[in-house]
Amino acid sequence: MTDSTESTGHTAPKLRLGNDDGWAYAPAPESTDHVELRERYGLFIDGEFTDAADGRTFETANPATEEKIAEVALASDADVDRAVAAARRAYDEVWSQLAPRERGKYVYRIARVLQERSRELAITESLDGGKPIRESRDVDIPLAAAHFFYYAGWADKLDYAFPGRGARPLGVAGQVIPWNFPLLMAAWKIAPAIAAGNTVVLKPAETTPLTALKLAEIIRDAGLPPGVVNIVTGAGETGASVVQHQDVDKVAFTGSTEVGKLIRRALAGSGKHYTLELGGKAANLVFEDAAVDQAVEGIVNGIFFNQGHVCCAGSRLLVQESVADEVISKLKDRMETLIVGDPLDKNTDIGAINSRAQLDRIEEYLEIGEAEGAEPFQTSCPVPDRGYWCRPTLFLQASQSHRVVQEEIFGPVLAVQTFRTVDEGIAMANNTPYGLSGGVWSDKGAKAFRVTSRIRAGVLWANTYNKFDPTAPFGGYKESGIGREGGLAGLHAYLQPEQAA
């Protein structure tokens, strides 16, 4: 048995790792029985759900089945105006007058109810957005609750957070969030804002409004004074209306760099405060001294988490030439074990692409990559007939000049390049218009610190990837945005600037 090395001869050893071969996992769908979804959802303004003034609605669908889930009110300028007016009134008359400790109690209450209703929220998130239940259950919802818990704790300690400056809130915040982490982004925006004493008008993405509306129910049930949190649903026009409203003091936006630029232009000279969290094209640098198997796991986590719909995704793999063959071969093997399919199945690794439009965009990049001369690799995993799907994909032999290396794809597509020296790796990592995040893989501690300090990005991970915590600031360099969310920096963004003595 052990002396057969010579006789193995011609066929290269191959692992049988596919999902449809031999012992296969039976479907293990999460039950949706106890999740109550209404057929129609209104706007949440001044503590109540109301229809849009002009009665318009839009549909939100399940991207895994393409079936409609609910009708949602479409907010026009008039509705946004009502929401901002409610937020202003709540700010002036109630929220800014309340003892900070009382404010904190409300925020804690939201956090606790999020935990209590976590299962329902996780299922709703997966139904509406297509992300695997494993992620909505283990990442999105617990982190959303953690953000409320974290900022609740600061509500009555602002003078300790920023000593000697008499911390004061900004007023009314207009917040626009994306579809990739619907509830989590709502938590990132709302928790620091209201804990610091602001009131908010939040606009969720049009493809994923449901968990934000469930959050509205939670906020109502938690007894928050009407108008402190208002949620207006709609598409880009509604978002523009929130951002441009005269009576908004602060704008917080998470989304594409393209829209971020429009917002910054629109806000120029308006006197509004703003933070923008935009796109990214992060490099994951794997050095020859890395723990290979754990690095491969980190690469998978970096790009295939949430179908690659992650602004800080490690969408560029830079691997040192001396270990490139081994890393890429192991990566392909690992990818073969990824299960694409029903987001509600507990074994699903990669769920549905969020929308038809996003799938079109990804598929366009798949064509562009091939036309540019990169070598595509996709796994053999079967995908369902209906719904929007994309198998995990590599572009091997990608080059710095390729669009698939320079532009954000926002899908499960990884561009793979090699480098020779540490300096070359760092230069390639920095050669991008973006600067949101990055990863470094090396078993040498000193090297990891030296390299991370030379990469121009807001968030750097060493020997891990996509780790989030409410205490850690998050934000970008260059075209990845302006300002930080999370941690004390995230709280600071909702307070008046320091006044000269």
Added chain:
Amino acid sequence: MQLSPSGARVESPPIDAVGVEERVARLCSRSIKKDAKLQALHLTLSMIDLTTLEGADSEGKVRQLCAKALQLHAALPELPHVAAVCVYPALVGVAKRALEGSGINVASVATSFPAGQAPIEIKLLEVRKAVEAGADEVDMVISRGRFLAGDFAYTADEIASVKEACGEAHLKVILETGELGTLDAVRRASDLAMRSGADFIKTSTGKIKPAATMPVVLVMLEAIRDHYLRTGEKIGMKPAGGISTAKDAIRHLVMVRETLGQDWLDPDLYRFGASSLANDVLRQIVKQRSGIYQSFDDFSL
């Protein structure tokens, strides 16, 4: 480390323990239900090395164990039988006679199990005696003291000598990972054992805690995978100690399936060293079929 017989890679790769634990946690999140579960439970039974390794073991005790191996549960005669019965060398003959013609192997621990603190000549003699008495498989322990002192050449020679003494019998090399301290050492010992002639690598004696933890097993599976991809040789794996529930066993099978692939879901390449696992698996099989959990008293010792 300059001992690789294949010469392809003289060092073992570094292991990041935090990363290993994360991977294990993710593998443990697989949800195995219905047919997939029943299939896994049957497979688990067929992979068990039913074990008794007590100072108090007697012929009677071993005969009891062999009878259990032959008929796991009277109410379900169609179940697969276990892979092997594992005993001390002095009782190999008893087990061999009891299992005659059944297709169940007799495995014997040897090399001054569990400490391994005996002169090499005595260890080799013990191996030869066990094989003479009819052992189909020999479970040796490495000299952890020498390994931890950095004497890898001694460890390699020791394994190679035992392999020679085994003759036709298959050799399982016990690393006693609970005494090795780090996952890097587990990986190095695994590589060393495979390059020196192991047919199987095995985590533990069952006498030391921790035994077959999931991170340790994953690191060993990855070593087996890399060895296979480099040489084409399929080395087997045997976690032993600490795996007592069907749920644990299924988690191991998931880990095997996603690390080594379907080929290793086979009693020739994967074993569970366990004494109480079989009954929990039987109980789960009965539950899958009838929908009702039965009392442990409904299953034989």
